[in-house]
Amino acid sequence: MAENRSNAYDENQIQVLEGLEAVRKRPGMYIGSTSIRGLHHLVYEIVDNSIDEALAGACSEIVVTLEKDGSCSVSDNGRGIPNAVNHKTGAPTPEVVFTVLHAGGKFGGEGYAISGGLHGVGASVVNALSEWLIYENSREGEIYGERFERGAVKEPFHKIGEEEGRHGLYVRFLPDKEIFDEVVFDYPTLLNRLREQAFLNAGVRILFRDDRGEERVEETLHYEGGIRSFVSHLNAAKHCELIHPDVIYISAKKDDTTAEVAIQYNDSFNETLMTFANNIHTVEGGTHETGFKTAITRVLNEYARKQNFLKDSDKPLTGEDVREGICAVVSVKLHEPQFEGQTKTKLGNSEIRSFVDSIVTEKLSEFMEENPAVCKAILEKALAASRAREAARKARELTRRKGVLEGSGLPGKLWDCQEKRAEVTELFLVEGNSAGGSAKDGRNSKFQAILPLRGKVLNVEKSRLDKVYANTQLIPIIQALGCGIGSDLDLSKLRYGKIIVMADADVDGAHIQILLLTFFFRHMKKLIEEGHVYLAQPPLYKVTKGKQERYAFSDEERDFYIQELGGKNVEAERYKGLGEMDPAQLWETTMDPENRTLLRVTIEDAIAADEVFSVLMGEKVEPRREFIEKNANYVTNLDV
Numbered sequence: 001m002a003e004n005r006s007n008a009y010d011e012n013q014i015q016v017l018e019g020l021e022a023v024r025k026r027p028g029m030y031i032g033s034t035s036i037r038g039l040h041h042l043v044y045e046i047v048d049n050s051i052d053e054a055l056a057g058a059c060s061e062i063v064v065t066l067e068k069d070g071s072c073s074v075s076d077n078g079r080g081i082p083n084a085v086n087h088k089t090g091a092p093t094p095e096v097v098f099t100v101l102h103a104g105g106k107f108g109g110e111g112y113a114i115s116g117g118l119h120g121v122g123a124s125v126v127n128a129l130s131e132w133l134i135y136e137n138s139r140e141g142e143i144y145g146e147r148f149e150r151g152a153v154k155e156p157f158h159k160i161g162e163e164e165g166r167h168g169l170y171v172r173f174l175p176d177k178e179i180f181d182e183v184v185f186d187y188p189t190l191l192n193r194l195r196e197q198a199f200l201n202a203g204v205r206i207l208f209r210d211d212r213g214e215e216r217v218e219e220t221l222h223y224e225g226g227i228r229s230f231v232s233h234l235n236a237a238k239h240c241e242l243i244h245p246d247v248i249y250i251s252a253k254k255d256d257t258t259a260e261v262a263i264q265y266n267d268s269f270n271e272t273l274m275t276f277a278n279n280i281h282t283v284e285g286g287t288h289e290t291g292f293k294t295a296i297t298r299v300l301n302e303y304a305r306k307q308n309f310l311k312d313s314d315k316p317l318t319g320e321d322v323r324e325g326i327c328a329v330v331s332v333k334l335h336e337p338q339f340e341g342q343t344k345t346k347l348g349n350s351e352i353r354s355f356v357d358s359i360v361t362e363k364l365s366e367f368m369e370e371n372p373a374v375c376k377a378i379l380e381k382a383l384a385a386s387r388a389r390e391a392a393r394k395a396r397e398l399t400r401r402k403g404v405l406e407g408s409g410l411p412g413k414l415w416d417c418q419e420k421r422a423e424v425t426e427l428f429l430v431e432g433n434s435a436g437g438s439a440k441d442g443r444n445s446k447f448q449a450i451l452p453l454r455g456k457v458l459n460v461e462k463s464r465l466d467k468v469y470a471n472t473q474l475i476p477i478i479q480a481l482g483c484g485i486g487s488d489l490d491l492s493k494l495r496y497g498k499i500i501v502m503a504d505a506d507v508d509g510a511h512i513q514i515l516l517l518t519f520f521f522r523h524m525k526k527l528i529e530e531g532h533v534y535l536a537q538p539p540l541y542k543v544t545k546g547k548q549e550r551y552a553f554s555d556e557e558r559d560f561y562i563q564e565l566g567g568k569n570v571e572a573e574r575y576k577g578l579g580e581m582d583p584a585q586l587w588e589t590t591m592d593p594e595n596r597t598l599l600r601v602t603i604e605d606a607i608a609a610d611e612v613f614s615v616l617m618g619e620k621v622e623p624r625r626e627f628i629e630k631n632a633n634y635v636t637n638l639d640v
Contacts, residue, residue, distance in 0.1 A: 020099065020128035020151035027179055030125045039180050040189055042129060045122035046074040046171050051197055051279055053078030054204045055333065059168070064194060065209040066185050073172035080139030080167050092157040094137045095146060098127045099153070126173055127151050129180075133173040138166040150176060187217070195221050199233070200279050200331055202226030227262040227329040234274075235327050240266035243325065243381060244374040248367055252359040256335040259356050261292060263328045265378055269385075269464050270522065271323045276331040277339070277347045286340070286347030288332045291356030297322050299364045300382060307372075309379050317382050320487065324385035332356065391466035392486075414480050415440045417449040427480060427496035428536070428591070429453055431503040431512050434579030435586075439502065442583030443591060449496065451480055457515045460522050468523060477519075485523040491530065499527065500598065502536035502590065504577040517601060528601050537597040538581075538590045542573045551589045553597070 027034055031041040043064070053059035059078035066072055081094045089096050101124050127133045128151040136145045141164045147155035175183045187210050198206045198221035210217040223229040228247045235242060243265035250261040275282045275289045282289070300322045304310040310317070332355075338348040368375040413436065419425050427449045430436045436452025443450060457473040465486055468474055478485055483494040501516050503509035513535060520527050527533050539551035543561040550565070552558035552572070562570050578586065590596055 020101070020124060023101070023125050023128035024151065024179065027129055031129070034180050036182050036186065036189075039175055039182060039185065040193070042126045042173065042175060043072055043074070043185070043190060044193060045126050046072075046173075047194065047197065048279070049122060050074060050076035050078060050169070051201060051204070054201050055279075060203070061205045061207070063207045063209070064190070066187065066190075066212055067172070068211050069174065070183060070185075070212075071172055071174040072185060073170065075168060075170040077168040080137050080169050083137060083139055083142060083144050092144070092146075094135065094144065095153070095157050098123050098133065098135065098146070098148060099151065100124060123171075124151075126171075129176055130173040131176045131178075133171065135172075136160060136170040138163070138168050138170075141166060191219060195219075195233075196230075196281070197221075197279060199223050199227055199230035199329075200276055202229075227260050227331055230274075230329050231262040231264050231327050234272055234329075235264055235266050238266060238268060238272075238327075240268045240325075242266055243377045248364070248374075250359060250363040250367075252355075252363075254355060257352070257355060258333045259288070259352075259359055260331045261328065261356070261360055263296075263326065265325045265381065266327060267381075268325050268461075270325070270461075271320075272327045273323065274329050275347075276329070277337050277352075278333055279331075280337075280339070282339075282345055282347050284340075284346035287349055287353035288330055288347055288356050291353040292328070292330050292360055293319050293323070294353075295357045295360035296364065299361055299368065300379065303365070303368050303375060304379050304382075307375075307379075309376075309383065315386075317386055318389070321382045321385040321389060322378075325381055330356065385464070388464040388466050392464070392469055394466075413452050414476065415443075415445075415450045417445055417447050419447045422494050423497045425449065425496045426498040426500055427451060428500045428502050429477065429516060430578065431509060432577070432579060435502070435504075435577065438579060438581060438583050438586045439591065440583075442585075442587035444587075448591065449480070451476060453512070456512065457519065459515060460519050465523070468519075474519065481524075483524075489524055489526060491526055491532075494527075494532065497532065498534055498598075499532055500534045500536050502538065502578065505538055505540050505575070506577070509577075520601075521603075525603070528603055531600055531602070533601040535599040535601060536590050537599060538575070538578055538586075540575060542575065542585075543570060544573070545570045 023030055027038065031038040031045075047062065047064060050059055050062045053076055054062075056078075059076045062074065062076045064072070064074050081097055084093055085091065086093045086096045089100065091099075127148050130148075130150070132147065132149045132154070134145065134147045134155075136143055141162055143160040143163060143166065144157060145155075145160045146153065146157045177183050191208055194206050194208050198204060202224055203226075204222070206221040208219045208221065225232070228249050231247050246264075248261075248263040250259075250263075252259055273289070273292075275285055275292075277286070277288060297317065297319045301310070301316045304317065305312075332347070332352055334349065334352065336349075340346040340348045413433075417425055425447050428439055428443070428451065430439050430450055430452050433452050433454070436450055439450045439452075453473060457477075458468065458471040460468055460474075463471075468485070469478075481494060481496065481499070483490050483492075499520075501513050503512045517528075517533070520533055537553060539553050540555075541552040541558045543550040543552055543558060543565065545565040546569075548565060550561040552561055558572050562572060575581065578590075581589070588595060
């Protein structure tokens with residue numbers, strides 16, 4: 001009997017990927033994904049190397065340019081890479097940096113006391129995932145260069161020239177279309193990241209240029225105030241009133257470790273806390289965040305007891321109470337950061353927790369003793385938050401009825417589905433009873449549930465949690481999803497894998513979408529982060545000629561179908577709302593998984609999303625008007 005080779009597992013099945021081959025084979029292992037996020041990660045890695053030079057005190061200016069040919073260049077005035085031949089590989093040191101994984105000056109020795117980046121992986125990964133990459137390395141007045149194509153040497157290491165006093169590194173690369181889903185850099189995304197780096201490294205000047213248009217667009221990012229300027233920028237973007245005018249700043253250094261904290265409260269009900277370790281945004285927090293939260297809660301409670309804001313019989317303020325309206329940045333820099341997970345989003349160094357805790361406790365206590373008026377304003381806000389939290393607790397208990405999601409206890413007019421496995425079920429949040437009826441009759445009841453929405457839901461940007469629990473439009477949504485909100489959120493109890501907002505394709509429909517997205521973003525953010533929230537895309541037009549029908553989702557598609565059907569005797573009907581479609585049409589165009597288009601709501605940049613929601617849904621009218629005027633051409637491309 002012949003051997004079945006498909007089931008054979010022997011020495012011939014073991015593959016050894018040489019050099020950068022492994023990176024091209026599994027790019028997601030190194031940059032997270034091959035989406036637009038992974039594309040931008042290439043820029044971050046090269047810029048991070050320049051920032052590491054700044055952290056070493058050797059670089060004061062970085063220039064990032066989006067070139068006309070689609071490539072990106074990064075140059076700095078750092079020390080440059082040593083040009084000598086590397087004694088371990090026999091190759092020039094710059095070539096080793098760009099072609100060998102885990103090669104760099106960040107694994108020990110005295111080259112870098114503090115660094116971010118991928119620890120010697122960054123430059124070589126960018127090279128591996130680029131159609132081509134060139135560099136010019138200036139060190140001690142001598143300039144050397146090289147060209148690579150898809151990680152392989154194309155033009156070998158050679159001397160370009162000499163220039164006395166010149167030093168630094170210039171890198172230019174073109175992302176590989178064979179690797180990435182999209183190869184067009186997004187200017188606002190990169191601008192936000194580069195501005196963040198300029199804030200975190202006071203004094204460093206970053207010039208960001210976009211040469212792809214007819215005229216150069218350029219931003220100079222330079223902040224002597226460091227993270228104090230960062231907090232001021234974040235609060236200014238929210239267009240809120242400040243509780244106190246000056247940013248509270250705390251810093252300390254111990255051996256090779258430094259920590260900085262900047263705090264300023266505003267009158268919103270939301271918390272903005274951003275943490276960084278060696279300039280890397282630790283979006284999942286970690287020990288430095290825990291140390292900060294523990295300290296500020298303890299200090300405010302002790303001060304409140306001491307000054308009789310809290311009586312002996314009063315319950316202590318919680319962490320949520322003392323952080324309502326806070327805008328804070330915590331930045332630590334240390335020699336050997338321990339990051340949890342490959343994408344380095346959580347700091348794990350245990351000693352950092354006690355370090356941050358102790359400096360915040362000591363210096364914030366001193367500040368409070370010296371600034372009683374500021375402390376009184378902060379504590380009054382925290383006490384109001386505490387009272388609202390207690391009201392929310394009572395309101396929450398009223399909404400918890402045993403078996404509320406079973407049998408006749410289903411909330412509102414929820415038409416549930418037969419399937420109970422969340423991974424295959426869908427909940428449509430539908431604007432209006434009429435559209436809800438069409439959706440109910442047109443759906444596949446095996447896995448699709450329908451919840452009609454009556455009127456406009458609450459604008460939670462202007463409301464505390466107790467108002468959310470008392471709102472008759474939001475309660476049915478909370479009950480239907482079954483996973484709780486805020487600190488009670490538990491996605492293991494989520495009843496539907498997809499939550500699909502289905503609203504009319506007009507201004508009112510867009511308003512309902514943004515109200516619901518604001519609710520999810522502020523009180524159920526994990527739903528968005530884990531990819532459960534979607535926007536349905538109903539057609540704008542029905543194009544008919546005799547018995548021939550086409551559904552158009554844009555003006556361009558409408559015009560195309562008119563031409564396709566011959567132009568004459570063709571009717572293009574503009575849908576005024578979902579309720580105009582009969583159940584069969586709604587199923588065919590908007591609900592059928594085989595034909596529909598869904599937009600998954602993502603949070604590519606939480607800072608930008610937070611600012612947008614604050615502007616669009618906040619109290620002040622003027623910033624909202626300015627935002628709408630500036631972005632009028634992009635309102636159909638909602639992605640947060």
